[in-house]
Amino acid sequence: MKKLTIAALVTSSLLAANASASIVMVTDPGTSSKGNSAQIIAAPNAVTNSTVSNLGQQGFNEQQLVSLGSDLLVDGGSIVSGTNVASHMIFLNNPNGNNSLNSHENVVWEFSSNILGVMSDSGGTLEAASSALLGATGTTYPSAFGARGFEGPDNYIIDGNKLTVSMYVTQPGDWIRVITDVPEPASMALFGLGLMGLGFSRRRKNQA
Template identity: 45%
Template sequence: MRISHFVQIATVMMLLLAGTASAAIIGVGEGGRIIDAPAVIDDDSVFCSAFSEQGECEMLGFDERQGVGLANNLSVDQGVLASGDIDSHMIFLNTMGRVSAKLTVDWYFDGKIIGVMSDRNGKLEALASAILGAEGTRYPDWFKLRGLENNDWYKVDGNKLTFHSYVKEPGDWIRVVTRAMIPDTSAIFLSFCLLALLGWRQCLADTNDL
């Protein structure tokens, strides 16, 4: 095999490794479900029972925009995020009409949670949707009680979010911001060098066999 073939393989590996830079929802506990980003994410569009075969109410979550470089300060419940690359995720519980539901669900991300937007009327979320919202998803402006009320809460522990929501009308939506996963460029470079070395040795072996 020629060395150029090994270089091509190494290049493909570098591209694959570089493509793992974004952080995502990687797991969810009982009562939750990870979904694809919907076309619309308002109070009358996506309901908690829509994805369950048994029609049971589930808390839903999806990944939004990934690898966003902050150009301006971003307000979250914890204060202000001023710099760095971030990923965004939406978690919500929403029932059809005035049906009530109460769930506590654990959500896991492959990046550290650095902020949550959960204010009572969803103003923080609405202000950030233009830069953090999923591409192709239409988001509403803030409205009364879109965020968390007195009976709702969340807890952050590293890359784990525990979210307790009690809803009737409207639902509860929160945005979770995680630190973007940056690929280890040194590991990528070493992989490239190793494959190039193997290709060089194979080339010498092929030459000696002639």
């Protein structure tokens, strides 16, 4: 019985761990031009341009397990319906009235699973269209507006589960949504059943 209990606990832990995908690390090669380092934060109450600001890139997790009911548009393409995804936001936004340039380059954001796509269009239309589905619970999101996303020299590079981001902002700031994969819980359940079967087998041998 003890072995079966352990197997069940391991199964439960594996399923819980693989039902989400989060930001696990951020590596900053220096600081922003205003002297601040990149940070992982909790989802703020609002991400409208006038309500939240920072002086260095910040990122937070949004919805962690969404099964897409239709194709999801991202930069340069789409993620197919039926895919399990998690969502995250990265932003750099000067305080209101501060129009001086703030640059924050080559910040590496690492996620617990692979990146499937990014929403960074200049007008923020992809972000706005997906916020009802992917936005963090309790966070207020704006409608699309000019220069919400990337423009000019802003850029990112995807490398598996890592995203290297460079942002150059005055007003308004830059906001992008990152979509990552969420491993199928079913595959982990099968693994867990195998562990439980092993527990049964060993228990029977001990009783023999």
